[in-house]
Amino acid sequence: MVLEVKIAVPENVYLKDPQQSKLGLQLIQEGIELIDEIGYEAFTFKKLATKINSTEASVYRYFENKQQFLQFLFSWYWGWMNYKIHMETASMSTANEKLKRSIKLLTQSNDVVDSITTPHEAKLKSIINQEGIKAVLNKNVDQINQSGAFENYKLLVEKMTCWILEINPNFAYPQMLLTTIIEGAHLQHFFATHLPRLTNQSSENNAVELFYIQLICTQITTNNG
């Protein structure tokens, strides 16, 4: 996918655009694989360079550090989700339909092959699921925010906020509801695999999807201006 669609990522999220060179594209592809495999904490530019038969110095020409690399993946992923949701909802006529379809896409398990185009998309999804929030929850958040790394995520939340307000203009907490659902869904999938006592999702059901779609429906119709 990385190779096929060019997603807009703000220019401060990298030193040199990795989507415009062969090495850059390799960095993204193999970087996704490596993080998915060993996790963000154990991931280093040295390991990535070795994996693609390149050098640390070359990687550093594209990204300041691994934090920025994660920001890039984060930004790319949300740009991609924006695009995907746009494609799938463009033909729909009601905000309700659009919203439900979006929530379905945002909450579905990353092993649901349905609508996943390439193996790398599944791995990126799994990274964002497990590591994505680390791009946000840190002491540099304000500076990262200024770089634009969260723009695609915000755009998605804002688009969906509009749909919510179309349905119920008096609903007071649209952004809160949406981020609760998006990040909650990520967590539930992680819990399902590792901490089953903390969730009701299992491999035999699709509780996450059902729960959050039902959640958004009941919440929006709750009038609380």
Next chain:
Amino acid sequence: MVLEVKIAVPENVYLKDPQQSKLGLQLIQEGIELIDEIGYEAFTFKKLATKINSTEASVYRYFENKQQFLQFLFSWYWGWMNYKIHMETASMSTANEKLKRSIKLLTQSNDVVDSITTPHEAKLKSIINQEGIKAVLNKNVDQINQSGAFENYKLLVEKMTCWILEINPNFAYPQMLLTTIIEGAHLQHFFATHLPRLTNQSSENNAVELFYIQLICTQITTNNG
């Protein structure tokens, strides 16, 4: 607080119990302060040792690494929340009352001094808010889980699950609802400070509390067995 109440933390969450020596207690107190100040990523045992005029080697006698130190704080914090919620709800007669009171305690902002006993409690709360999820979201989660580090968190979720099922025995997603609320609330407070476009909480309202209490009420009464 660390000094006043002894909270049960599983013994595999440390090498040597820091609650049983002067140096250990200092580690916890000053460690909380340091992480709150510089963040988990920048936090090192060297810096902590320097801060308390001790040595790196001494810190390593208590904890294997900073990941385990965070696990200790995580476990301690949830033990403490368990205790607090128990204290505040013991005299209540209905599950509904207990649940609402708990959600209030779990979702309130960490600058609400209300019911906070010491300055360190506020800082620990703020750490769990921002860094707590990092104790969970990593590749060692299964091993950490076996150490018992998440036990206090699970116990709280299970206690509250019982209350939910008391109110509505047919509700299918109690754990999912609870973890969604607990972790969602943490995120909303972080967003309120750093990414206001992603939340509806601000310093002028207490939207998080209101939203999640309303959320749990409407969800539980939704029949979806």
Next chain:
DNA sequence: CATAAATAATAGTAATACTATCAAATGGTT
């Protein structure tokens, strides 16, 4: 074919994340 740009190769530094050893201090028995 010339030349600019990108990459590779190599080297080096400071900080991090530890482990090991031994000396000094402390605290509780007899």
Next chain:
DNA sequence: AACCATTTGATAGTATTACTATTATTTATG
């Protein structure tokens, strides 16, 4: 007060990480 065990401090050392700098080589472009 002397003894012993435990805890802590002091010091040293290693492998890895997180970078930066320099120069040589390859690759793309006009």
